[in-house]
Amino acid sequence: MFEARLTNATVLKKILDAIKDLxxxxTFDCSDSGIQLQAMDNSHVSLVSLTLRSDGFDKFRCDRNLSMGMNLGSMAKILKCCKNEDTVTIKAQDNADTVTFMFESQNREKVSDYEMKLMNLDQEHLGIPETDYSCVVRMPSMEFARICRDLAQFSESMGICCTKDGVVFSASGDVGTANIKLAQTSSVDKEEEAVIIEMQEPVTLSFACNYLNAFTKATPLANQVQLSMSADVPLVVEYRIPDLGQIRYYLAPKIEEDER
Incomplete structure (x- = not known):
């Protein structure tokens, strides 16, 4: 038997919004430690890794490890049927070929349940190696979303250059060139507004804007985003979901055509 309950459906809706475009x-892998999902996007360019810890749920029970393959479009349709303040419970039997979503209104006067067929998905688990990154940037997630949106108007790719002076986001195309530089904040009242840069060595890499913009769909989940970069390895864009887990996106750098 598997059962996981959240008293606020908003979080689950936001998590789904953050991954369903990619x-x-x-396959949601459930164990007594929580729920994990790891999958390449449809064009096999980026990787999405979601971890939801069991202790972040209001109720969590998983008697034996369970893998549930779900169509995320169908799941999104079901979640549209619940209000943000509803309690949502996800249930499945050990060998079930369906999963049930149950929504309860705050006053418990309305209870609705939706059953969805599970899918058998062939999926390879990609071992993500532990990496010491040359640069780690933490910054407000809203700011990162704005930068990605603005620079996508100039070019299909965006450069991220990290030095001890700060981090520069740049794009150039037919319209012209755009550069946005963020310096490390020396003092800030609110931690979520800080820009923090940890650097072992400078890094300059280029990434596809359309993927970065897809990653920023996770902005409503976290006040801060963390960018981890090293030469020749995928960028990690991480959003930490308060008290529940995190969502990480991995994106390989673009190889610039003009590199000799």
């Missing part, structure tokens, strides 16, 4: 389907 993934059509995914």
């Amino acid at each position: 993934l059509n389907e995914g």
Whole structure:
């Protein structure tokens, strides 16, 4: 038997919004430690890794490890049927071929349940190696979303250059060139407004704007975003979901055509 309950459906809706544009389907691996999902996007360019800890749920029970393959479009349709303040419970039997979503209103006067067929998905688990990154930047997630949106108007790719002076986001195309520089904040009242840069060595890499903009769909989940970069390895864009887990996106750098 598997059962997981959240008293606020908003979080689950936001998590789904953050991944459903990149993934059509995914396998949720459930164990007593929580729920994990790891999948390449539809064009096999980026990787999405979601971790939800069991202790972040209001109720969590998983008697034996369970893998549930779900169509994320169908799941999104079901979640549209609940209000943000509803309690949502996800249930499945050990060998079930369906999963049930149950929504309860705050006053418990309305209870609705939706059953969805599970899918058998072939999925390879990609071992993500532990990496010591040359640069780690933490910054407000809203600011990162704005930068990605603005620079996508200039070019299909965006450069991220990290030095001890700060981090520079740049794009150039037919319209012209755009550069946005963020210096490390020396003092800030609110931690979520800080820009913090930890650097072992400078890094300059280029990434596809359309993927970065897809990653920023996770902005409503976290006040801060963390960017981890090293030469020749994928960028990690991480959003930490308060008290529940995190969502990480991995994106390989673009190889610039003009590099000799």
